[in-house]
Amino acid sequence: MRRLIVTGLVAALAMGALPFAAQAKASGHPAIPAAIFTDPPADKAHPARMEVLHIPSGGVEINGVAYLAGGAGVHPTVVLLHGLPGNEKNLDLAQAIRRAGWNVITFNYRGSWGSPGSFSFEGNLADAKAVLAYVRAPEHAKFLGVDTGKLVIAGHSMGGWVTGLTAAGDEALAGAVMISAADMGGRGAVPAAKPMIAKSMATDMETLANTSPEKMADEIIGFSPRLSFNADVAKGLSKKPVLIVTSDDGLAAMDDKLAAAVKADGGRVTNLHLTTDHSYSDKRIALEAAVIRWLQGLD
Template structure:
């Protein structure tokens, strides 16, 4: 059972079978031979539980652990991991590998052994991602196993690659941002990351996926003071294209804050929980 009422308060555990108290477990999640250092946060109660894959941004300095705890309090399993080549995970970091790792995580959640271990409700699987994680979310939102997706200030690496061939200003800003993210990443450089975007811009660009995205239940949140996932660049065109095909599946939420939602973390948790609650509990 998912109950948004618990997003900002602790669940009462008195009288609850101690076998089903909240806990955290090493997930044993692998992708292409690399242990992704994944862990599953499990909620109170026997389940089965709706389950979210919570995807952090680039490179992961801003860790949305508060959102993970909030969703768990509401009754959700939350799977978290680091992408290949980041934060001590073996392998080479690339955006391509990140996309593959998200698919590996979805595969993991529907494995029958994992379903039984974590009491997963496979009819209620969700992607929730911030920034780069939002980009990964939207690129995987059309997976038939995913019921709905939440993209928090998604940063479109495909768009940067597509316009990077002619827009030097946006390309240079992205390149400078890539340089600040290298410390926890393996076997890559800002030059390699930018070239990967340029090479894949046409394939990754989110507005070009609007027709398929319009058939999916989506929540996209936008921070109006965001200078990284800038609204005019990373959201407005995408939303305009999605609405050409279907205006009903996209839920938009705007808030006056920065890229990290630094002063709106409770608002963010409540907004995500409300969206998920509506979908999970709809008749």
């Protein structure tokens, strides 16, 4: 009897999956990648693993974590950047990407979340370059199993800004993913903007070291619009595939403007808008699916 019950349950689950797949197909929505809900086969000889990293940047060693895919040989790799201050680190996205066969390198900028040094926006840009240099170094690429010819940078919010500027100047990257990218250099180039910018910087300061809202505002005013989503950034991004994901957080207009500029330069941009908040709180599966499908499309 127990065998019959189990057999019937399996059959029912299988039958229940058919209408779902048929409904997805009929609606025109692509199927959810298996990596969203299925663990990969275990490889005992070359298991998936996690490595703690200490990455030199700006005279200190910032903290990083590598989520490494199982299987022999090298793997395509995503360097994933968090925002300001980084309460949402998108580690569910990192795990899903790893299940899809990619490595994911995450890190905390100088002066954030326990990484030594002083936090600054231009420091963030330097840190991203340092992380890319670290994973490309032959000894690190070998140890981590990184396919340096298939290296993608991705970032959320402020990390999307770092991603855009970094990818624009790095022709060797295979692509870039910008999720609700916040153009820090487009926030205001006049001293009158300082009170408003400082107020927006004032939350979650306990996660940042050796800075203040006023200091951060001064830095933004000082580098705007030099370090914004300007024409040079659009031109640089036009040389590689780019995924731009937006939400209902007020940042979509600036990101759409960048996407249009990249397309005008002949770039390959994939746009996706999800009706959710800045953290994609109720669209995590949709976000993971979109990123994984795009990464798989690079093949």
